Amino acid sequence: MSGRDFRPLNLPTYDWGKGPSTDYRDHEWFWPLNKRVLTVSFLNGTNEEKNIIRDLVNEHYNTIKMGIRFKFLQDGDSTSSDIRVEMANTSASLDGYLATTASHHAPTMWLDMSLERPGGPLPRDFDQRQSNILHEFGHALGLKHAHCHPDCKINWNHQFVQNRSGWSHEKLEAQIRKLNAGIFGLMPYDQKSIMHYTVCKGDTHSMVTVLQACHVLSKGDKKFLMAIYPPGSTDRTLKGVTERMWKPTSALWREGKKRRGLRPTTRQDLGHPNDEEAFLNNPLIYNETEYLGDLLGDRQTENLGTVLLQTILPRGYRYEIVSIAFFYCMTIYLLCVALFH
Secondary structure, X not given: OOHHHEOOOOOOOOOOOOOOOHHHHHOOOOOOOOOOEEEEEEOOOOHHHHHHHHHHHHHHXXXXXXXXXXXXXXXXXXXXXXXXXXXXXXXXXXXXXXXXXXXXXXXXEEEOOOOOOOOOOOHHHHHHHHHHHHHHHHHHOOOOOHHHOOOOOOOEOHHHHHHHHOOOHHHHHHHHOOOOOHHHHOOOOOOOOOOOOOEOOOOEOOOOOOEOOOOOOOHHHHHHHHHHOOOOOOOOOHHHHHHHHHOOOHHHHHHXXXXXXXXXXXXXXXXXXXXXXXXOOOOOOOOXXXXXXXXXXXXXXXXXXXXXXXHHOOHHHHHHHHHHHHHHHHHHHHHHHHHHO
């Protein structure tokens, strides 16, 4: 797009206690809390393509218990839209609130809907298209790449990835650079996130790290969105986001604070204090047992006892605690043997 397609960015009102921080810039722009509906229009495309996009977004995003949703406008609707989708030969999106910098007639998202392949498309082509659509709509909500998480340990083979993708060095650096912690680092690194790139053989210096494409949102994606866009809430401070993501136990709350050294008195608002539109009245947290069952793993067979064990024994100290407990038990056992024999 040309320079004429962009307008000055009118930042939403934020209370950081100081100027916009590095974390805020790293995480791009989340939509204000009083923005309950993001309208979406199509600039081109067939009815089939539009229906595919609409159905996927309604199924995977509009069913999340968060305080914002996508609303697709009908063709010919003159209403100004927040997100404008153009079918193109590549997939990309402006991040979150940055969509407001584009002129009203210009696209804010580009989607490659083609399935061209000699002999016809394969099942994995449909999966990849779905992955691309959900990934770009994640960007539209302000989500960043999961592989840029500060805890991601992937050692990228930059030259190999550049040759495979055809990207310039600058573009590759922009796509995989590590982000500062802040809000983005409150949740654990999530390999199953829809925002994580596929990792192919040769993409890393280890030559063995391979991650398949994700075709649906992970539980981590959903929890993060519910915390960033809480229904019926005006609190998007770091403390508030952490409380929502690590509820309902005090152990989880302490772990959430410990991850980034967050102090309870921190005041760093990210959104407006008022809600102008009535929206979904769904609770953020279902109930304590169900939330704990979902918190630390995507395996449906994981039982509550395992989750509680993971909660009580933080990962960084788990082996030390178990070792001390084992040593203590063995000492008691040997004393008993010595006394009674």
